[in-house]
Amino acid sequence: MNPLDNFRVVLVGTLYSGNVGSCCRAMANMGMTRLRLAAPRIQDPDFKEGEKLAVHAVDVLRSREEYATFAEAVADCAAVVGTTARGGLYRQHVRTPRETAGELLEIASSAPVALVFGREDKGLLNEEVMQCTHLVRIPVAESYTSINLSQAVMVMAYEIFSAAGTYTPPREKAPLAPQAQKDTMFAHWRDMLRLIGFMEDKQTDHMMQGVHRIFSRGVRTKDDAAIMLGVARQATWAANAAGRRPPEGG
C-alpha cells in the first residue's frame, strides 16, 4: 500500500470553506486524498467557495468525512500529529515537519496517521494538543509566525510527499556530450576565435581557459555541443567569406 493513502488531513473547527477547498488542492498536489473535518464551523454550508478553490481536487472535498469531535476524528489513527504555531506550556516537544516526515511515513506504511490543523482563529486547544502523539511547528520568521491554514497543510504534505521519494525529479532527457565531441567543439572555437581576431596568438591559451570555463558550465548535452560547434563553423565560414580578417579586437 502507498503510505500516502494512509494519511488523514484533519481540520479542526474550520471557519471558511474556501480554506477547506485550498487544503484539498494542496493535498491532491501532494498525493493525499482523505479529508476529515472535526467539529467544523463552516459559515458557508454549501461549500461554494470551497468548491471553487479546490479546482480539480473537488473529489477530495466531496468525499470528506465529518466528525462531531476531535477525538472521534482521530480515533482510528496510530499517530496524531498536531501542528502548532505557538510554543509554551504543553508544546515544548515540537519538531519540524522535516524531522518528523520519515517516522510518519513509516507508521503510515501500516496504519492511519492524522495530520491535524487547528482553527483559523485560535489553532488547537490545549486539550487537543494533549491528545496528539506528535507535535510539529513549521519553521517560520519570528516577525510573522501565523501561517494560513491551507499553506500549513501544503508545507506539511509537501514534506511528507518529498520524504516518500515517489517523485523522480525530471532529468535531462538529451544524451550528455562525450568528451571527444567537446574536444572537437573547442578545437573549432579556438581556430575560429583566432581567425576572427578575437585573440592574438600569445593570448590563445589564456582566452581558451575562459571559453573552457564557460562551456564547462553550459555545454552538457550532445545537442548543446552540436549547437556551439555549429556557431564556430559558421563564424569561420563568414569570416572567410568576408575575404579579409576583420579588425583586431577581443
Next chain:
Amino acid sequence: MNPLDNFRVVLVGTLYSGNVGSCCRAMANMGMTRLRLAAPRIQDPDFKEGEKLAVHAVDVLRSREEYATFAEAVADCAAVVGTTARGGLYRQHVRTPRETAGELLEIASSAPVALVFGREDKGLLNEEVMQCTHLVRIPVAESYTSINLSQAVMVMAYEIFSAAGTYTPPREKAPLAPQAQKDTMFAHWRDMLRLIGFMEDKQTDHMMQGVHRIFSRGVRTKDDAAIMLGVARQATWAANAAGRRPPEGG
C-alpha cells in the same frame, strides 16, 4: 546582510489580487519582503481581496514594485529562477527547490535573486523561461500537477528559508533528567508494582523490562521523572494505607 533580504518574488501577469495577498503572507512567514509584479493583469485595481488575504503582511503588498515587462522586473538580478509545472522543450534542465536553495542563498549573499512565478492560467511563456538562469519544479503528484500560485511561492520560500538555517527549532526547555534520577524513579516503581500486586516476584525482571522500555521513550526531563516518581510514591502510600495487599492481578 541577511541573504533573505536579497530575494525578489516576481509575479508575472497575475490575475487575482487575492493570490497576490496570499503570496505576501507566505513571503512574510518565510522572511521575505520584496514583491514585484511584472505586467500584472489584476482584475481588482484596489487590491481589496489582496489586502484582506495579506493579513499582517499588508506592508509587503503595499510596498510592491510594478514593472511593465518581465525583463524590466528582473533586470538587476544576478539569478532569475523560474518555476514551472511543465516539462518538455526548453524546460528539461529543471531541478527541485531543495536542490537549488543552497546555491540561491549563496548568490543572494551578494546580489539580488528573482524568484519568478507565472500566470494563474498559463504559467511562464517560453520566451520568459529562456530568460531564466535557473528552472525549478516543485515535486508534485502526477495526478494533479497544477499548484496554486501562493502555494508555489510558499514552498519555494519555505525551502530557501529552511536552507538559510536562521530558524532554530524549539528545544525542550526543561532540563533533561540525569540517569540517577531515573534510577530512583525505576526503583520506586519496582517496589510499588510488587506492593500493589501488579507482578509476582518471578515476573519482576520481565515486567520491569516493559516499564523501562515505555519510560525510556516517554520520560525525558527532570519534570517527567519527578511526575512518575510521584506516581509510584503515591500508589505506594495508598496501597499501604489500605492496610492490605489488593487482589493479585497484572
